[in-house]
Amino acid sequence: MSQSRILLVVGGGIAAYKALELVRLLRKASIEVQPVLTSAGAHFVTPLSLAALAETPVRSELLSLTEEARMGHIELSRSADLVVVAPATADLMAKARHGLADDLASTLLLATDKPVLMAPAMNVRMWLHPATQRNAARLLEDGVRFVGPDDGAMACGEFGPGRMAEPAAIFAAIQSLLDRAAGPLAGRKAIVTAGPTAEPIDPVRVLTNRSSGKQGYALAAALQALGAEVTLVSGPTALAAPPGVVRLEVETAEEMLGACRSALPADLAVCVAAVSDWRPHAPARSKLKKAPDQEAPSLRLVQTPDILAALSAPGPQRPRLVIGFAAETEALETNMAAKRARKGCDWIVGNDVSQPGIMGGDANRVVIADAQGMERWPSLPKVEVARRLAARMAAALTEEPEP
Numbered sequence: 001m002s003q004s005r006i007l008l009v010v011g012g013g014i015a016a017y018k019a020l021e022l023v024r025l026l027r028k029a030s031i032e033v034q035p036v037l038t039s040a041g042a043h044f045v046t047p048l049s050l051a052a053l054a055e056t057p058v059r060s061e062l063l064s065l066t067e068e069a070r071m072g073h074i075e076l077s078r079s080a081d082l083v084v085v086a087p088a089t090a091d092l093m094a095k096a097r098h099g100l101a102d103d104l105a106s107t108l109l110l111a112t113d114k115p116v117l118m119a120p121a122m123n124v125r126m127w128l129h130p131a132t133q134r135n136a137a138r139l140l141e142d143g144v145r146f147v148g149p150d151d152g153a154m155a156c157g158e159f160g161p162g163r164m165a166e167p168a169a170i171f172a173a174i175q176s177l178l179d180r181a182a183g184p185l186a187g188r189k190a191i192v193t194a195g196p197t198a199e200p201i202d203p204v205r206v207l208t209n210r211s212s213g214k215q216g217y218a219l220a221a222a223l224q225a226l227g228a229e230v231t232l233v234s235g236p237t238a239l240a241a242p243p244g245v246v247r248l249e250v251e252t253a254e255e256m257l258g259a260c261r262s263a264l265p266a267d268l269a270v271c272v273a274a275v276s277d278w279r280p281h282a283p284a285r286s287k288l289k290k291a292p293d294q295e296a297p298s299l300r301l302v303q304t305p306d307i308l309a310a311l312s313a314p315g316p317q318r319p320r321l322v323i324g325f326a327a328e329t330e331a332l333e334t335n336m337a338a339k340r341a342r343k344g345c346d347w348i349v350g351n352d353v354s355q356p357g358i359m360g361g362d363a364n365r366v367v368i369a370d371a372q373g374m375e376r377w378p379s380l381p382k383v384e385v386a387r388r389l390a391a392r393m394a395a396a397l398t399e400e401p402e403p
């Protein structure tokens with residue numbers, strides 16, 4: 001990480017003093033820092049303190065006679081590996097969300113082609129205001145990453161969310177973004193499906209299964225840690241989306257297929273979700289009622305779309321690597337080999353869900369079927385299975401020549 005370079009925008013908030021500690025941590029890790037101080041920011045920390053800690057002059061003027069002879073603001077916006085805004089004030093977030101560019105900081109945020117990390121810091125009411133929440137949500141959609149804000153006591157005497165994340169936490173977020181940028185899957189897109197599907201029987205009842213989504217979510221996090229841009233297409237689960245992963249929430253198999261198609265093109269598709277094979281033919285429009293002397297209703301089922309087969313079908317949109325998971329309760333390896341041939345995918349990762357603790361549990365014992373044969377792994381925590389699978393996928397994508 002010794003060559004990494006950060007462009008650090010310091011906005012006009014009380015938390016600007018913490019930016020000084022952040023600069024110290026970055027320099028200690030041999031990361032170069034180019035500070036940019038807004039004019040409001042200069043009321044909270046001095047350019048001299050920032051420059052001394054960063055060991056480089058601070059930039060603050062957009063319309064500078066000396067710096068702009070060679071379009072310095074554009075050069076500056078591209079010169080770093082990562083742009084960090086700390087503190088990200090309500091004002092800076094609003095400007096960035098709308099693409100305003102009336103000073104050096106906002107112009108850099110609009111002109112940069114590098115990832116942006118914001119550490120919001122403001123009064124609790126300012127943070128919770130619908131306008132700020134709209135701005136944060138839109139910036140997230142635009143690809144901006146966030147660290148914090150934390151909950152806690154504020155300089156204004158109030159308590160709640162809005163406190164800037166501590167410098168050590170911002171430093172850790174920077175490190176993980178820099179690691180991702182240098183990861184083997186940097187610049188690659190991955191789709192991961194996870195969780196169960198829920199097929200409606202009537203407005204209140206669904207046909208679903210015991211999948212917790214843990215393995216798929218762990219895999220999405222592991223792929224994103226290696227640098228991939230991950231879209232997680234998730235059925236209903238109780239899990240939080242891994243930070244930095246785009247989650248599309250769906251219920252039915254049909255919706256899951258639609259969401260996967262909307263995320264194409266991708267380099268890699270991993271179908272971990274336990275998709276219902278059938279759905280009720282015609283879900284009732286109102287809740288089915290039971291009457292004492294009436295026979296129980298019977299459900300006529302029809303097949304749901306085959307998402308793995310659809311993503312594996314040859315064509316220009318087919319991801320280079322398509323992987324399916326198979327949950328079997330008997331003849332695991334025979335069924336896996338048959339499934340791989342039938343679906344046209346590259347690998348099948350099989351697990352014997354008749355073993356207690358696999359469905360919904362934290363450990364998994366998998367077998368991988370690919371063109372070379374079967375690879376059997378011991379029982380491992382699902383997070384470790386995910387980490388090893390992500391590394392195997394990265395190796396396959398980087399070794400295999402581009403078509």
Ligand SMILES: Cc1cc2nc3c(=O)[nH]c(=O)nc-3n(C[C@H](O)[C@H](O)[C@H](O)COP(=O)(O)O)c2cc1C
Nearest residue numbers: 011012013014038040041089090091092121122123
């Ligand atoms: C004492 C004081 C503290 C302030 N603290 C914050 C703050 O923590 N967060 C924030 O969003 N705005 C804060 N403001 C308001 C900003 O300074 C103001 O919106 C400014 O225009 C932001 O400039 P910037 O876009 O350069 O960050 C504070 C203002 C004052 C006077």
